[in-house]
Structures are given as structure tokens and as C-alpha cells.
Amino acid sequence: MYRFLPTYVIAAVLFVIGLQGAAQTSTGTITGHVQDTGGAVLVSAKVSIDPSGRQVPTDNQGSFRFANLAAGQYTLTASYVGFKSFSSTVTVTAGQTADVTAALEVLSAQDSVMVTAPRLHGDAEAVNVERMSSQIVQVEPAGVINSLPNNNIADAVGRLPSVSLERDEGEGKYVQIRGTEPRLSNVTINGINVPAPEVIVRQIKLDAVPANVVERIEVFKTLSADQDADAIGGTVNLVTKTAQEKPTYELGGTAGYNPLQNGYWRGGFDGTFGQRFGINKQFGFLLGGAWDRTNRGIDDLEPSQTFGTLPNGQNVAYINSEDMRSYQYYRTRYGFDIGTDYKITPTATAYFKGLYSDFHDYGEAEVYTPNAGALTGFNGKEAVFDNTGNWQYRHYIRRPDQQVYSFQTGVRHQLKSNVINYEFAVSRGHNIGGQAFPTTYFQGPENVPFVDDQTNPLRPKLIATDQTNGFDPTQYGVTETDGYTYHATQLNYEGNASLAHDYTVAGHPSTFSLGLSTRNSYSTQRETNDRYNITGNSPFGLDAVQGSYTNPTYYDKTFAINGQAYGPTSSYNKILQAVASNASAFSLDTVNGITTAAQAFFNADERITAGYIQDVIFLGNFRLEAGVRFDNDATHFFANNVTANVDAQGNALAPTISANRQDASYFNVLPSVALQYQVEKNTNIRAVYGRGISRPNLGDLVPATTIDPNQTPYPTIATGNPALQPTKANNVDVLVEHFFQPLGIIQAGYFFKQLADPIYPTATLVPFNGRTYQQTEAINGPNAHIQGFEAQWEQRFSFLPGLLSGFGISANYSHTASRVDFPDNFDGGRTDHPTLDRTSPNDYNFNLTYDKSRFSGRFAISHNDPSIAAYQWDASTGPAGDPILGLKGPTGDNYFYSHTQFDVQGSYRVLKGIQIVASGLNLSNEVFGFYNGSTIYPVQREYYRPTVSFGIRWQTSSEQ
Numbered sequence: 001m002y003r004f005l006p007t008y009v010i011a012a013v014l015f016v017i018g019l020q021g022a023a024q025t026s027t028g029t030i031t032g033h034v035q036d037t038g039g040a041v042l043v044s045a046k047v048s049i050d051p052s053g054r055q056v057p058t059d060n061q062g063s064f065r066f067a068n069l070a071a072g073q074y075t076l077t078a079s080y081v082g083f084k085s086f087s088s089t090v091t092v093t094a095g096q097t098a099d100v101t102a103a104l105e106v107l108s109a110q111d112s113v114m115v116t117a118p119r120l121h122g123d124a125e126a127v128n129v130e131r132m133s134s135q136i137v138q139v140e141p142a143g144v145i146n147s148l149p150n151n152n153i154a155d156a157v158g159r160l161p162s163v164s165l166e167r168d169e170g171e172g173k174y175v176q177i178r179g180t181e182p183r184l185s186n187v188t189i190n191g192i193n194v195p196a197p198e199v200i201v202r203q204i205k206l207d208a209v210p211a212n213v214v215e216r217i218e219v220f221k222t223l224s225a226d227q228d229a230d231a232i233g234g235t236v237n238l239v240t241k242t243a244q245e246k247p248t249y250e251l252g253g254t255a256g257y258n259p260l261q262n263g264y265w266r267g268g269f270d271g272t273f274g275q276r277f278g279i280n281k282q283f284g285f286l287l288g289g290a291w292d293r294t295n296r297g298i299d300d301l302e303p304s305q306t307f308g309t310l311p312n313g314q315n316v317a318y319i320n321s322e323d324m325r326s327y328q329y330y331r332t333r334y335g336f337d338i339g340t341d342y343k344i345t346p347t348a349t350a351y352f353k354g355l356y357s358d359f360h361d362y363g364e365a366e367v368y369t370p371n372a373g374a375l376t377g378f379n380g381k382e383a384v385f386d387n388t389g390n391w392q393y394r395h396y397i398r399r400p401d402q403q404v405y406s407f408q409t410g411v412r413h414q415l416k417s418n419v420i421n422y423e424f425a426v427s428r429g430h431n432i433g434g435q436a437f438p439t440t441y442f443q444g445p446e447n448v449p450f451v452d453d454q455t456n457p458l459r460p461k462l463i464a465t466d467q468t469n470g471f472d473p474t475q476y477g478v479t480e481t482d483g484y485t486y487h488a489t490q491l492n493y494e495g496n497a498s499l500a501h502d503y504t505v506a507g508h509p510s511t512f513s514l515g516l517s518t519r520n521s522y523s524t525q526r527e528t529n530d531r532y533n534i535t536g537n538s539p540f541g542l543d544a545v546q547g548s549y550t551n552p553t554y555y556d557k558t559f560a561i562n563g564q565a566y567g568p569t570s571s572y573n574k575i576l577q578a579v580a581s582n583a584s585a586f587s588l589d590t591v592n593g594i595t596t597a598a599q600a601f602f603n604a605d606e607r608i609t610a611g612y613i614q615d616v617i618f619l620g621n622f623r624l625e626a627g628v629r630f631d632n633d634a635t636h637f638f639a640n641n642v643t644a645n646v647d648a649q650g651n652a653l654a655p656t657i658s659a660n661r662q663d664a665s666y667f668n669v670l671p672s673v674a675l676q677y678q679v680e681k682n683t684n685i686r687a688v689y690g691r692g693i694s695r696p697n698l699g700d701l702v703p704a705t706t707i708d709p710n711q712t713p714y715p716t717i718a719t720g721n722p723a724l725q726p727t728k729a730n731n732v733d734v735l736v737e738h739f740f741q742p743l744g745i746i747q748a749g750y751f752f753k754q755l756a757d758p759i760y761p762t763a764t765l766v767p768f769n770g771r772t773y774q775q776t777e778a779i780n781g782p783n784a785h786i787q788g789f790e791a792q793w794e795q796r797f798s799f800l801p802g803l804l805s806g807f808g809i810s811a812n813y814s815h816t817a818s819r820v821d822f823p824d825n826f827d828g829g830r831t832d833h834p835t836l837d838r839t840s841p842n843d844y845n846f847n848l849t850y851d852k853s854r855f856s857g858r859f860a861i862s863h864n865d866p867s868i869a870a871y872q873w874d875a876s877t878g879p880a881g882d883p884i885l886g887l888k889g890p891t892g893d894n895y896f897y898s899h900t901q902f903d904v905q906g907s908y909r910v911l912k913g914i915q916i917v918a919s920g921l922n923l924s925n926e927v928f929g930f931y932n933g934s935t936i937y938p939v940q941r942e943y944y945r946p947t948v949s950f951g952i953r954w955q956t957s958s959e960q
Contacts (some may be wrong), residue, residue: 200699225627256949268292354407471567477538547571806852892933
């Protein structure tokens with residue numbers, strides 16, 4: 001690979017130089033800008049010149065350029081969906097540059113609001129970017145993002161076609177494109193790959209990025225040779241803002257309220273300044289920033305689903321434990337984006353741009369847990385247990401600090417026939433705090449007889465039949481306290497160079513391009529735990545550390561005891577003080593500390609080197625793009641093998657730790673072809689084939705082995721697998737699209753993905769040290785596939801009379817089907833073929849919009865069907881069709897609940913550039929959670945209640 005890439009690059013460069021030498025020297029250039037009548041730039045306007053037949057889209061500053069034109073007269077046409085076309089005759093003189101400014105007018109007076117309404121301007125930008133892209137892409141500009149209460153980037157992306165979200169804590173977190181798990185999609189910032197804050201996984205927690213620090217979000221559904229290859233599902237590209245010809249000044253602020261528990265406030269503000277300087281405005285500078293704080297309460301119920309067999313042989317489902325969790329979260333997000341550029345010469349521009357975001361996902365959780373004893377009977381909808389049950393309580397504090405940033409600098413040369421671009425980027429993700437939270441445990445009442453009341457299966461209740469009060473703080477004594485620290489980071493250095501050469505073949509405009517990139521990633525993970533156990537009697541009880549926090553509305557008082565909705569809670573500061581005051585009653589578990597640190601430790605160095613060649617040619621109404629990408633990955637790991645040890649009495653001893661260094665590598669050739677046919681001016685047919693990969697999670701690759709002989713029913717061996725190969729896919733897409741005037745689009749398409757080497761977690765029984773152990777690791781399976789249909793309809797009805805002309809529709813729908821073939825050694829011997837994990841069969845978004853004069857409003861519905869979160873059913877349990885032992889029983893596969901959410905936002909322009917804004921988020925009070933097998937077997941159900949917000953926004957820029 002390392003010899004091959006330079007050879008191919010040198011050969012291609014020599015070929016292009018030869019073409020350049022043969023090009024005409026007596027040529028000229030046409031440059032210019034496309035804007036609306038208000039001076040706002042129009043991104044991705046279609047600009048063409050005849051008789052040459054060449055066409056280009058405008059860039060993020062509304063600029064375009066045609067070089068190497070023979071002297072003579074040309075007809076230049078600029079078109080933009082939603083506006084009248086612009087045409088002009090331009091004379092090209094040898095050695096000279098002709099400059100054209102195309103100011104496009106709206107189609108009618110009723111459409112004039114498109115110039116002043118940010119959302120409508122954003123809708124127009126989205127439609128035109130999608131129209132001019134060589135790939136299948138959906139776009140969400142800032143004006144559209146801010147037209148609904150999207151707290152983070154994930155929430156915004158989730159409103160696009162064929163996108164579902166993994167949600168947590170009341171917000172979107174991971175993006176799932178076309179029914180694929182988050183690992184199969186890529187996230188970039190200005191085209192630069194971004195590391196995940198969690199480090200051990202590939203997918204990016206997009207709730208870490210504020211929604212209003214980007215110019216637009218692009219979701220690419222297909223692959224071309226010049227894109228990063230690791231995007232089977234798709235690529236989410238965040239495009240940051242750039243300075244425009246007119247100065248940009250923006251300020252906004254909101255405040256809101258959520259009524260759950262005792263009520264919580266939220267608020268935020270953002271601002272942007274951008275301007276060009278110099279006599280010829282050759283220097284541009286833009287800086288934007290955002291901050292928001294969401295205080296939120298969460299009611300969470302987590303039952304432990306299982307089954308048992310009665311003496312008469314009947315199998316019954318019941319819960320033997322449940323966490324009643326009450327959360328207080330204080331989620332703070334802040335970030336900024338920066339963009340600078342300098343025109344060194346008329347043909348060379350240097351730039352520096354990037355995005356920084358930091359997310360403090362802070363909070364506390366108080367958890368009451370009733371644990372039932374042994375099952376003794378089943379009476380109607382009640383499981384009956386003996387008197388060996390008990391109550392427990394724990395309190396933990398969350399302090400995850402998750403950071404993502406990416407900055408890049410480079411120079412772009414626009415020569416007579418060539419465009420050369422080279423850049424360098426630094427990106428980083430870190431997670432301090434992780435999922436290792438300081439926690440203190442209390443033991444409550446014991447020898448408690450329970451019954452499991454399943455009258456409402458979505459709210460099963462363990463009820464103490466002896467009237468034991470599980471909310472009595474005097475019955476709880478401290479048993480253990482853990483002080484965790486966690487730190488993981490990944491730092492990427494990336495360099496890219498590309499060359500594009502314009503030429504003609506038999507009079508047909510063509511562009512040949514090639515590129516080379518390399519990315520080095522350095523990842524580390526560290527964790528510690530100071531665990532202190534009680535050596536004798538409990539030194540203090542829950543009543544001694546009580547706090548002021550209460551939850552008087554927990555689950556609508558479904559689990560109230562003696563009229564109390566939720567038990568008394570603790571203060572973690574008081575807990576720490578009590579532990580310090582009673583230090584002699586605690587002993588440090590040194591074995592646990594050594595084991596935790598050794599198991600978590602790893603270093604990983606990954607180098608990805610890639611190159612591509614690609615050619616684009618226009619053949620009448622056809623646009624053909626074909627290319628091939630070469631991708632090489634080499635990774636070096638340093639981790640630990642950890643073996644637990646015990647003495648003759650079964651007491652834990654210090655583990656045996658040995659260092660493990662290991663390497664992994666692979667190489668892939670990835671072709672792609674994209675064909676676009678313009679049926680008529682506003683109708684296209686697209687067909688795309690691309691081969692992509694998705695790399696294994698670092699956590700699955702790390703060659704760490706942990707051996708624990710004390711687990712039941714089998715001792716365990718947990719190991720990483722550096723031999724994992726990336727999942728590979730052949731992707732086929734067909735799409736038909738039509739663009740409406742004055743503003744709209746309708747699309748319908750089919751996609752198919754054939755996956756090789758999908759990655760599965762496995763558990764197998766192996767002989768070790770004379771015993772049978774259960775070994776768990778991730779392996780490559782044989783095959784899987786996914787296919788689907790997606791459609792989008794967006795239209796503004798300004799042709800209707802009177803007040804009706806303000807209405808519009810934005811809707812999308814996707815249906816996805818998939819199938820998994822399990823490996824032969826998959827745990828449980830499963831021979832069924834379920835869907836891929838995270839495949840949501842039906843997803844849709846429906847938006848009713850209204851824009852008239854000074855008012856803009858939007859009502860939105862977002863829906864995702866249930867999807868598998870984890871495969872966990874074991875075929876040895878019983879027949880797949882058995883209602884208790886099978887796939888639909890309480891130990892069946894784990895699913896996400898379906899999600900249907902209603903949101904609304906309206907704004908009114910009180911003065912030029914000043915708007916007041918009101919919004920309602922999650923008006924449907926939708927549940928988040930998981931169930932096993934069937935919805936009647938919940939394992940987590942969280943509620944957040946609606947949040948209402950009010951704000952004001954001031955904007956004076958090229959958008960006004």
C-alpha cells in the first residue's frame with residue numbers, strides 16, 4: 001500500500017500536467033456571485049454557460065468561476081428554485097476575467113417573504129443544495145434548524161428522511177441512518193472526520209454539539225470516491241459559517257420551563273459576528289458562539305424481567321426487582337465556530353475554520369430498589385414470593401465532561417484549468433467522567449415478602465405484603481461507597497491534498513480529480529475506583545444524610561407508599577462528610593482498585609491512509625461520475641490481560657496482570673459510480689453505486705483479556721479481537737426527484753445494502769484450566785442486508801388565495817426491512833433471521849408550516865418505530881414461538897420503544913431584524929426506554945414532560 005499510493009499519485013499528476021500543457025493559452029475567465037434582491041448569497045445556485053455546456057454550483061459565499069474559456073461571447077444563466085432565472089451575455093477576452101453579479105428576484109409578490117424569513121430562506125437553500133449535489137443528500141440549513149426547538153445537532157438531524165435517533169435524557173444522542181446502527185455512519189465537520197468523545201466507539205454523541213453553531217447540516221446517503229469510506233449508513237457533515245459580503249450581526253436568547261417533579265428552568269443564548277475587511281474585502285472573519293443550560297427532572301422505572309416454572313409445570317413471566325429512579329439533570333452545552341479566509345492572490349485563498357463544543361452532562365440520581373425473594377406461586381396477575389426479599393437504596397452523581405472539536409487550515413488554488421487544495425486538520429474528542437459515577441449504597445429492610453402486581457404491565461409493582469415501608473429512611477444503613485475517576489481521549493491529525501483538472505472530451509465538459517489523505521489517531525483510556533466497604537456495623541443511616549430534594553409527582557404516584565410518591569432522598573455532600581467522619585468503619589478494597597485500573601487501561605494508535613481517482617463528464621442531459629478509493633488501516637494496541645485470583649477461602653486476591661501489545665491492519669479497494677439524468681428542467685433521475693466500510697469499535701479491537709473464575713453459572717473470559725475486519729457493504733440507490741416552483745421538492749427512491757463481515761457480540765463455552773468457561777468477544781459474522789423505500793415532499797402553497805398562501809408542507813417517510821444471518825458460533829445456537837439492530841421499519845416526519853408577512857410558524861410530528869437494541873434471546877431457553885420462553889417473552893431480544901413526538905414553534909418579527917419566539921417541546925410527553933420481546937415486558941421507561949420556552953432574536957446580516 002505505501003509503495004502503491006505514491007506511484008499512482010505521481011502517474012496521475014504527470015497525466016494532468018500533460019493535459020494542462022496541451023490546453024489553450026489564449027483563454028479567459030468568468031467569475032461572479034449569485035444573490036437575492038436583499039443581498040443574501042444563494043448557496044448552490046446552478047450557474048451554466050452556453051455554448052460550452054459547462055455548469056457549476058455556487059459555493060458557501062455564493063461565488064462561481066469558469067476558467068480556461070476560449071475568447072468569445074457566452075450566455076450565462078443562474079437559476080435557483082424559488083426565484084426567477086437570471087441570464088446575461090458575457091464577453092470573454094483572452095487573459096482577462098469578466099465578473100458578473102446575478103441578483104435573482106422572487107417569482108411573485110406573494111413570495112417576497114422568502115427574502116426575509118430565515119426558515120423559508122433555509123428551505124430554499126436545502127432544496128438547491130440537494131438539486132446540485134452529485135450524491136443523494138438531505139440538507140438542513142440554520143434557518144430550518146432554528147425553526148423548531150432543537151437543543152442539539154442530533155435533534156435537528158432526526159427530522160430528515162430515513163433518520164432515526166437513539167435518545168437519552170430527553171434529547172437525541174446517536175444518529176441512525178436508513179436503519180443502520182450508529183457505528184455504520186460517519187460524522188464530519190467541514191469534511192474532516194471527528195473522533196467520538198467515548199473513544200471506545202466510533203459513533204459521535206451529537207447531543208454534545210449545540211444546534212445553532214453551524215451553517216447547515218448535510219446528510220449524505222451515498223458515497224463517492226472523494227469522501228471518507230467509513231459510512232455505510234451515511235455521513236453527517238456539519239458545515240460551519242463563513243463571512244459574507246455584508247456584515248453579519250446576530251444575537252438570540254431563550255428561557256423555558258419544564259413542570260416535572262418540582263419544576264425546572266432552562267435557558268440559552270447565542271451570537272454571531274462576521275465581516276469582510278480590506279479594500280477588496282479580501283479578508284473575512286466570523287465568530288459565533290452558543291450556550292445553553294437545561295435543568296431537567298426525569299422519572300424512570302427499570303423493572304427486571306424474568307420467568308419461572310410453577311410446580312404444575314406452568315411457565316410464568318414476572319419481575320423480581322425494579323429500580324425506581326428519580327433524576328435531576330443539569331445539562332450545560334457551549335461551543336463556538338470560527339471561519340477566516342484571506343485572498344492571497346485572485347487565484348489563491350487561505351482559510352482557517354472549525355468548531356469547538358463542550359458538554360457537561362451533570363446530574364444526580366436517587367434510586368430505590370425492591371428485590372423479591374423466591375417465587376412461590378402465581379395468582380391471576382400477581383406473582384407471589386417468599387419472605388427473603390429486601391429493599392436497597394443508592395445515590396450517585398454524574399460529572400461527564402464531553403468535548404469535541406475540529407479545526408482545519410489550508411490553501412485553495414484556482415488556476416486556469418486546475419483547482420489544487422491542501423489542508424491540515426486537528427480534531428479531538430474527550431470524555432472525563434464517562435459512565436463511572438461516584439456512588440454510595442444503603443441496605444434497607446430485609447426479610448420482606450413481596451407480590452408482583454402486573455395489573456398494569458407497563459407499571460409493574462412489587463408490593464410488600466407485610467406493610468414494610470420501603471420509604472422509611474431509618475431502616476437504611478450505608479454499606480459501600482465508590483469514588484470513580486475516568487478519562488478517555490482521542491486526538492486526530494489529518495492531512496489532505498487534492499487536484500481537479502477541467503478538460504473536454506469530444507466537446508463534453510469533464511473534470512478529472514485525484515487526492516491523497518492520511519489520518520493518525522491516538523486514543524487512551526484510564527479509570528480508577530476507590531471502593532470502601534463496611535468492616536462492621538453500618539456507621540450511619542439514610543436518615544442522617546437526608547437532603548432537601550423531593551419528587552412529589554413520581555410516576556403519577558403509582559408507586560406511592562402511605563401516600564408518599566417517592567421516598568426521602570440523600571445529599572451527596574452530607575454523604576461525603578459522613579464517610580469522612582466515620583473513616584475507621586470503612587476499608588479500602590485494593591483488589592477492586594487494581595482490577596478496575598488494569599481492565600480499563602489501553603492505548604491505541606491508528607493510521608488511515610487513503611487515495612482516490614475520479615472523473616466527471618457531462619453528456620447532454622447525463623452527468624456521469626466514476627471513481628475508486630484505496631483505503632489502508634493500520635492499528636497498534638497496548639492493553640492488559642487480567643486474571644482474577646482467590647485464596648483457599650474464596651477471598652479475592654490481587655489479579656495477575658500482563659501487558660499485551662498487538663497490531664491489526666486491512667486494505668480495501670472501494671469503487672463508486674453515480675449517474676444523473678435530467679429528464680427536464682426540474683426533474684432528475686439518479687442511480688448510484690458505492691462500496692463502503694465501517695470500522696470496528698476500538699473497544700472491540702483492544703486486545704485486553706479479563707478472566708474471572710468467580711462468575712456464575714460459568715467462569716468468564718472477556719477478550720478483545722484485533723482481527724476484526726470492517727463491515728463492508730455494496731450500496732445501490734435509485735432516486736426520482738422533481739422541483740416545484742415557487743418552492744418545493746418531491747422525491748422517491750429505493751436503496752439496498754448488502755453487508756459482509758457484520759460484527760456481532762458472541763458468547764461461547766470453551767475449556768480452560770480444566771474447567772468450562774464462557775468466552776465473550778466480538779466477531780465478524782457472515783452476511784446481512786437492508787433495503788428500503790424513502791420519500792420526501794416539501795411545498796409552499798403561495799399560489800393559494802389570501803391567508804391560505806402562507807401554508808406549506810414538509811413531510812418525509814421511509815420504510816426499511818433487513819435480515820441478519822447469525823454466525824455458527826453465536827451464543828444460544830440461534831437459527832432465526834431477525835432484523836439488524838437499530839432498524840426501525842417505519843419512520844416519518846410531518847411538518848405543517850405557515851409564513852405570512854411577519855409571522856412564521858411550524859408544527860412538527862416525528863415518529864420512529866421500535867427497533868432492536870441488543871440480541872439477547874437464547875435458543876436453548878425454549879421454542880422461539882413460546883409466549884414466555886420465546887422471542888416475544890420477557891427474556892427476548894431487547895428493543896427500543898417506538899417514539900412519536902409533537903413540537904411547535906412560532907416567531908413574529910416586531911421590528912426589522914427583531915423577532916420574538918415561542919416554542920413547545922415534546923408536547924406528547926413521549927416515553928423513552930426499552931422492552932424485552934414484547935411491549936408488556938418493559939425494562940426501562942423514562943418520562944420528561946413538555947418544555948415551553950420564550951425568546952428573542954436580533955439579526956441584521958445578509959440574511960435580511
